[in-house]
Amino acid sequence: MIRLKSADIEEIKQIAQKTYPHECCGVMVGSVENGVKTVTQLIPAENQRTDSPANRYLITPDLLNELEKKLKGTDRAIVGFFHSHPDVPARPSTYDQDHAWPWYSYVIVSVNKGQAGEIHNWKLKDDRSAFDAEKMELL
Amino acid sequence: MAATIFIPTPLRPFTGDQESLELEGSTVGEVLKNLAEQYGDLKKHLFDEEGKLRNFVNIYVNDEDIRYLDREETAIQDKDTISIVPSIAGGTL
Numbered sequence: 320m321i322r323l324k325s326a327d328i329e330e331i332k333q334i335a336q337k338t339y340p341h342e343c344c345g346v347m348v349g350s351v352e353n354g355v356k357t358v359t360q361l362i363p364a365e366n367q368r369t370d371s372p373a374n375r376y377l378i379t380p381d382l383l384n385e386l387e388k389k390l391k392g393t394d395r396a397i398v399g400f401f402h403s404h405p406d407v408p409a410r411p412s413t414y415d416q417d418h419a420w421p422w423y424s425y426v427i428v429s430v431n432k433g434q435a436g437e438i439h440n441w442k443l444k445d446d447r448s449a450f451d452a453e454k455m456e457l458l
Numbered sequence: 459m460a461a462t463i464f465i466p467t468p469l470r471p472f473t474g475d476q477e478s479l480e481l482e483g484s485t486v487g488e489v490l491k492n493l494a495e496q497y498g499d500l501k502k503h504l505f506d507e508e509g510k511l512r513n514f515v516n517i518y519v520n521d522e523d524i525r526y527l528d529r530e531e532t533a534i535q536d537k538d539t540i541s542i543v544p545s546i547a548g549g550t551l
Contacts, residue, residue, distance in 0.1 A: 342549055351467075368549070375549035380516040380523070384543045387466070396467045400546050407550045415548035418514045420503055422468035425548075445471075447502055 399424030487530035
C-alpha cells in the first residue's frame with residue numbers, strides 16, 4: 320500500500336494538465352514501515368523522451384543515482400514514480416511493464432482533452448507477468 | 459577481485475533484504491553473473507530472456523556509468539563499488 324496526501328494527488332494532476340498533450344513524470348520519495356510506503360515528497364522530473372513526449376517518458380539514471388546518494392543513510396527512499404497518460408486510460412501499457420521493477424509504486428493519471436481524470440496506482444508482480452492495482456490511501 | 463555491490467530497495471526482497479553484498483569477479487559482467495546465480499529470483503529483473511542486461515538497467519562502477527567505460531567488460535579492482543540504477547521509462551501503447 321502507498322499513502323499520499325490529497326495535496327500530492329492534486330499536485331500530480333496539476334503537473335499532468337500543465338504538461339498535456341505530453342506525458343509528465345516524477346519521483347515519489349517517502350518512508351517505508353511494515354511494507355507501507357508513505358510519500359513525503361514529490362519530485363517532478365523533466366521528460367527526457369523529447370523524440371516522443373506524447374506517448375513516452377524517461378527519467379534518467381543519473382538523476383536517480385544522485386537522488387539515491389542523497390537519501391542514503393536517511394530513513395527515506397525512492398518509493399515510486401508518477402506519470403501521465405494523455406487521452407488514454409490510467410492503466411499500465413506493455414511498454415510500462417517492460418520497463419518496471421517490482422516493489423515500486425507506479426501512479427498513473429489519465430488526462431483527457433487537457434483535463435486530469437482517473438488516477439490509479441500499480442505495482443509489478445514479482446514474476447514480471449503483469450501489474451496489480453496497489454491500494455492508495457489518501458491522508 | 460571482490461567488489462561491493464549495492465542492491466536498490468526494490469530488489470532487496472530478492473537478496474534477503476541485504477543492502478549490499480561482496481561478490482567476486484574480474485569484470486562487471488562476472489560480478490553480475492555471480493549475483494544472478496546466487497539470487498536466482500533477482501535475475502529476471504536485471505536480464506532479459508536472452509541473458510542481456512535489460513535496457514533500462516544501468517550499472518555504475520565507483521559512480522561512473524559503465525556505458526562510458528567498457529560496459530560489462532569493465533575491469534573490477536578490489537574495493538570497487540557497483541550500483542544498479544534503473545532508468546524510469548514508460549508510456550502509452
